[in-house]
Amino acid sequence: NAGVTQTPKFQVLKTGQSMTLQCAQDMNHNSMYWYRQDPGMGLRLIYYSASEGTTDKGEVPNGYNVSRLNKREFSLRLESAAPSQTSVYFCASSGGTGWLYEQYFGPGTRLTVT
Amino acid sequence: AQSVTQLGSHVSVSEGALVLLRCNYSSSVPPYLFWYVQYPNQGLQLLLKYTTGATLVKGINGFEAEFKKSETSFHLTKPSAHMSDAAEYFCAVNSGNTPLVFGKGTRLSVIA
Numbered sequence: 001n002a003g004v005t006q007t008p009k010f011q012v013l014k015t016g017q018s019m020t021l022q023c024a025q026d027m028n029h030n031s032m033y034w035y036r037q038d039p040g041m042g043l044r045l046i047y048y049s050a051s052e053g054t055t056d057k058g059e060v061p062n063g064y065n066v067s068r069l070n071k072r073e074f075s076l077r078l079e080s081a082a083p084s085q086t087s088v089y090f091c092a093s094s095g096g097t098g099w100l101y102e103q104y105f106g107p108g109t110r111l112t113v114t
Numbered sequence: 115a116q117s118v119t120q121l122g123s124h125v126s127v128s129e130g131a132l133v134l135l136r137c138n139y140s141s142s143v144p145p146y147l148f149w150y151v152q153y154p155n156q157g158l159q160l161l162l163k164y165t166t167g168a169t170l171v172k173g174i175n176g177f178e179a180e181f182k183k184s185e186t187s188f189h190l191t192k193p194s195a196h197m198s199d200a201a202e203y204f205c206a207v208n209s210g211n212t213p214l215v216f217g218k219g220t221r222l223s224v225i226a
Contacts, residue, residue: 040123042204100146103214
């Protein structure tokens with residue numbers, strides 16, 4: 001039981017390049033989330049998916065797209081990376097569709113955009 | 115809108131001393147409150163949460179927090195710090211049907 005896995009762990013991009021961050025969970029959870037963590041800013045929600053087939057914007061969605069590929073997988077795409085997107089990205093999942101359920105976090109992807 | 119303020123971005127305590135991490139929230143509706151911990155180079159994990167009922171909530175690793183509505187606070191405490199408690203701690207709030215709003219975090223250092 002791996003929990004929430006994220007790939008890659010580290011990535012360096014040049015401005016304007018694109019990439020997709022992958023996330024998968026093996027806990028049969030309904031809801032999945034993407035956050036970014038910046039120093040002194042806490043975690044900010046980018047997008048979430050309350051259930052398979054649905055996605056919604058969070059606090060900071062600009063510059064990102066997501067795909068809920070199936071119940072297990074939720075990917076985050078940067079179409080044209082910018083230095084402001086340098087951050088640590090966390091994927092999380094929770095068993096219920098409400099916000100009271102514990103969220104389980106992956107180990108993060110550290111992204112640098114030069 | 116809901117918000118969370120964590121007082122002190124960095125707290126240092128001696129091993130065996132009391133740990134007190136402060137969290138104040140703002141919410142126009144009854145809040146649900148959470149504390150998450152992040153160990154170095156890891157994701158976050160839930161320490162404890164308050165939804166309804168008893169205002170003193172016990173969590174993992176000996177931590178507890180008390181919801182005080184009159185003070186709009188949800189401070190995290192542990193009677194005796196251990197070296198393994200060194201981590202970053204995040205307070206979060208929501209109303210139950212809105213996304214979690216996280217505070218900026220407090221880094222806890224434990225000195226031998």
